[in-house]
Amino acid sequence: MARIIDISKMERVKETAIQMVVEKGYGGASIATIAKKAGVAEGYLYRFYKGKEELVVDLLCNKVNEIADELELLLQRCNRVADVVSLLVKKIFQIAENNPDHIKFLYVLMHDYNFKIGDRERERIFKLCREIKNIGSNSGEIGEFITEEDIYMLVNIFPIQFINLRIKNFFGNKSWDNTDKEHIIEIIIKTLKA
Amino acid sequence: MARIIDISKMERVKETAIQMVVEKGYGGASIATIAKKAGVAEGYLYRFYKGKEELVVDLLCNKVNEIADELELLLQRCNRVADVVSLLVKKIFQIAENNPDHIKFLYVLMHDYNFKIGDRERERIFKLCREIKNIGSNSGEIGEFITEEDIYMLVNIFPIQFINLRIKNFFGNKSWDNTDKEHIIEIIIKTLKA
Amino acid sequence: MARIIDISKMERVKETAIQMVVEKGYGGASIATIAKKAGVAEGYLYRFYKGKEELVVDLLCNKVNEIADELELLLQRCNRVADVVSLLVKKIFQIAENNPDHIKFLYVLMHDYNFKIGDRERERIFKLCREIKNIGSNSGEIGEFITEEDIYMLVNIFPIQFINLRIKNFFGNKSWDNTDKEHIIEIIIKTLKA
Amino acid sequence: MARIIDISKMERVKETAIQMVVEKGYGGASIATIAKKAGVAEGYLYRFYKGKEELVVDLLCNKVNEIADELELLLQRCNRVADVVSLLVKKIFQIAENNPDHIKFLYVLMHDYNFKIGDRERERIFKLCREIKNIGSNSGEIGEFITEEDIYMLVNIFPIQFINLRIKNFFGNKSWDNTDKEHIIEIIIKTLKA
DNA sequence: TATGAATGAGCCTTCATTCAT
DNA sequence: GATGAATGAAGGCTCATTCAT
Known part of the structure; x- marks a missing residue:
């Protein structure tokens, strides 16, 4: 069986995204930074959202x-x-x-x-x-x-x-x-x- | 005689900048577009401001x-x-x-x-x-x-x-x-x- | 007893791969899409081929x-x-x-x-x-x-x-x-x- | 007066693009590689073409x-x-x-x-x-x-x-x-x- | 054996900024 | 003073591939 989705992971991404948007604004909050801070691969969030905008x-x-x-x-x-x-x-x-x-x-x-x-x-x-x-x-x-x-x-x-x-x-x-x-x-x- | 600075030029840039920021957001308002719409060279505003942020x-x-x-x-x-x-x-x-x-x-x-x-x-x-x-x-x-x-x-x-x-x-x-x-x-x- | 390999599975992958390459070109035919259309896991074909190129x-x-x-x-x-x-x-x-x-x-x-x-x-x-x-x-x-x-x-x-x-x-x-x-x-x- | 467009530059890009498409295919010919081989900045060709496809x-x-x-x-x-x-x-x-x-x-x-x-x-x-x-x-x-x-x-x-x-x-x-x-x-x- | 979650290199593209003219 | 050609870092996003389960 395949690995189970780590729910906390996406939670981390969301929390970090909020943080970064607050800190740097929507434009300044880059996917790369969010992913890094959340300890997740850059491409990770695209499994759940079409893109940055949809997430926010x-x-x-x-x-x-x-x-x-x-x-x-x-x-x-x-x-x-x-x-x-x-x-x-x-x-x-x-x-x-x-x-x-x-x-x-x-x-x-x-x-x-x-x-x-x-x-x-x-x-x-x-x-x-x-x-x-x-x-x-x-x-x-x-x-x-x-x-x-x-x-x-x-x-x-x-x-x-x-x-x-x-x-x-x-x-x-x-x-x-x-x-x-x-x-x-x-x-x-x-x-x-x- | 030195040419007189075209005061209206920078005014045009400022007005256009406001327009563009409102329309597209800070990130979406590109210097290139602002300059073009204001009828000014792209590099023009850098004589008056350090950069986009300072202008805004x-x-x-x-x-x-x-x-x-x-x-x-x-x-x-x-x-x-x-x-x-x-x-x-x-x-x-x-x-x-x-x-x-x-x-x-x-x-x-x-x-x-x-x-x-x-x-x-x-x-x-x-x-x-x-x-x-x-x-x-x-x-x-x-x-x-x-x-x-x-x-x-x-x-x-x-x-x-x-x-x-x-x-x-x-x-x-x-x-x-x-x-x-x-x-x-x-x-x-x-x-x-x- | 070992399970019998489902022969039709790989056949389905191959057929779908041909379809997708024709439709979207080699670059546009993604493993994910092929696998999904063939009703197979993404990692499946790697048991038979080193990668996409070898398959094609x-x-x-x-x-x-x-x-x-x-x-x-x-x-x-x-x-x-x-x-x-x-x-x-x-x-x-x-x-x-x-x-x-x-x-x-x-x-x-x-x-x-x-x-x-x-x-x-x-x-x-x-x-x-x-x-x-x-x-x-x-x-x-x-x-x-x-x-x-x-x-x-x-x-x-x-x-x-x-x-x-x-x-x-x-x-x-x-x-x-x-x-x-x-x-x-x-x-x-x-x-x-x- | 501003610099004059270096015509040979775009020619070099075009020639390199042809080379790379032949060598690696359309998908494999990356803008980065083309630009580097042509001795030009990555963003250069976008002054003349909307994108890679338009160029090709x-x-x-x-x-x-x-x-x-x-x-x-x-x-x-x-x-x-x-x-x-x-x-x-x-x-x-x-x-x-x-x-x-x-x-x-x-x-x-x-x-x-x-x-x-x-x-x-x-x-x-x-x-x-x-x-x-x-x-x-x-x-x-x-x-x-x-x-x-x-x-x-x-x-x-x-x-x-x-x-x-x-x-x-x-x-x-x-x-x-x-x-x-x-x-x-x-x-x-x-x-x-x- | 088979899965599919997760990765991350690499893609195309944008654009603030520089500087030769 | 003014221009705009040229730059290249950085952005969002894709996807072949890996590997724990």
Whole structure:
């Protein structure tokens, strides 16, 4: 019988790819470097992906879906927008704490005109934002002029922006603590009420 | 008599560079294409910049400073945060309307870990945000827990995010109108008050 | 008890290899594709051949020998050159009709400087041509200045060229019929007489 | 002013490309090797051709047209098929004597299913063959059943086949002399008469 | 015996940069 | 000052081949 696929191998490649894209940008992350760092042959990833782009797109979609999954879960469990927002933002911070590269990866590619996420993901996000809106409209937590778009920007992009500003050390203040998290959550919740 | 340097030449190169970076990404924007489109020799830009990266960094700084300049001007003229925010956001929308590529350029490179803007620019932005804060603290337009960082995110990043979400057609709604602008301005002003 | 080797397996590989070489050229016919199409593991053929080249060379020799076998048979059975030529050419046409790929394969590799057939095959062909010459000299069907080389070119290469010119649709006329076959045979026989 | 294009450089590349294709086949002739042998940078040829294929196709067409040009010239000057054939075959031999690689190149690529010559060239050749036919029909040098296709095979392919058989040392007899040339010419002329 | 996961040399191509003119 | 011919390192990718199972 032939050798069994070493699952950890491709995992290593994926992790390294995320690292390199974050560090050097999509263009700067070469297959050769990724493979070497992952301890894998250059041609290895082509057994699983058609090419570099397919790999990165897949990683991006996974990351987006990971957050969407969490949001979906929270929407099932919580019946107040405040809780949903609070827990989602904490989840995002948690990702940033455990895997800073993952949140940086998301940050970098979300803003790259060459890596739009798929229509399916976009529609899913839209629906989830609408659900938040519905809950908030009923509970009075969301103002009548707040759109799904606003919700997306506040609940998803805003925390990611904050985290990356901190990682980039943009205003000199490194990292973050619980106070920062609560601060961000409060701003979001208040703004939604507007 | 020495020939006068054709000032417009380098301008053409810069404009084309912005266009190409937006269209094809940093990696995809080749010097050869830029030079050809600008009607300039391939080697031309090396008389002014060390290389491609230096050129792009310079363009990014210019763009950032352009907005900072506007903000500085508004701070001199206005004595209410509401006016500053309103006029600045309108200015950003204006740039997006007259030169969509410029706002896309800013959007793309602001979020690229390979293109951090210089310390000087960052400090300048920080000071301007502090000035907004001071005005707002006095006039009661800015809540006591709002930081310079929050102001930066709300006043600068938020509108740029909105515009690009629309350009990307993220939620299906193309472009924007005055109602959208007022909507964004209102959200920002209300959030600052929080 | 040892398992019996599945003879048809290697046969399938060989047939597929011929197909792929014809379709994509030697370089374009990848072992992976051949193996997959033949329903065999990629590493399978290495139990029988040193590598891709050896396989293809072997196939070429087989094909050459197949025609030589036929010629040998005809020489035993016929005592007129006209019959030998007629039947051999018809045989070649028959191969082209039943297995167009085989005749294309022969055509392509016969003319590739990287795939000379072995000395043994060449000598065999030479001897067969000499035999034709001998018969023709005695029967008056072959002119005194016609060499073995001429015979080879007329009797073997000429029909193969004709067939491939037609397959390639070189002069717009697709395929061939019995009239074409008789036409080619007649030209060959008349030329030999010269 | 910028440097002037060194015309001989591209000539060297072309010549080397022909050599390498003959020696190693199209697939085996790598750009790196060609460039190195031609004393030129690897990227050089991409200033003139889109890629390897375009280069080789161009070389093939040039070679085909060179022979077509000669044939056209001969048709203007001669009024007997015998003369046309004799001079054309001698021309082909001459090419083989001066540039053996060129005739080998033609031989190899004419028989490669991946390198069909353009429609324009094919039609041109067809017309030239028809012209030969017309002349021969009038002068009685060409039999009534001989087609343009036959003429093409006899006048063009036949000599090229002969030359390459000799170069390949197929029947042990190296090279050729004037007697060989006359022999081939005679066969062709006699066959056409049939 | 047969498999097919894994390799890595080598392919074609691009393009930022240099420098003779 | 300005040009653009020429470079060659580096990129993404393919695929014949190997070998643990």
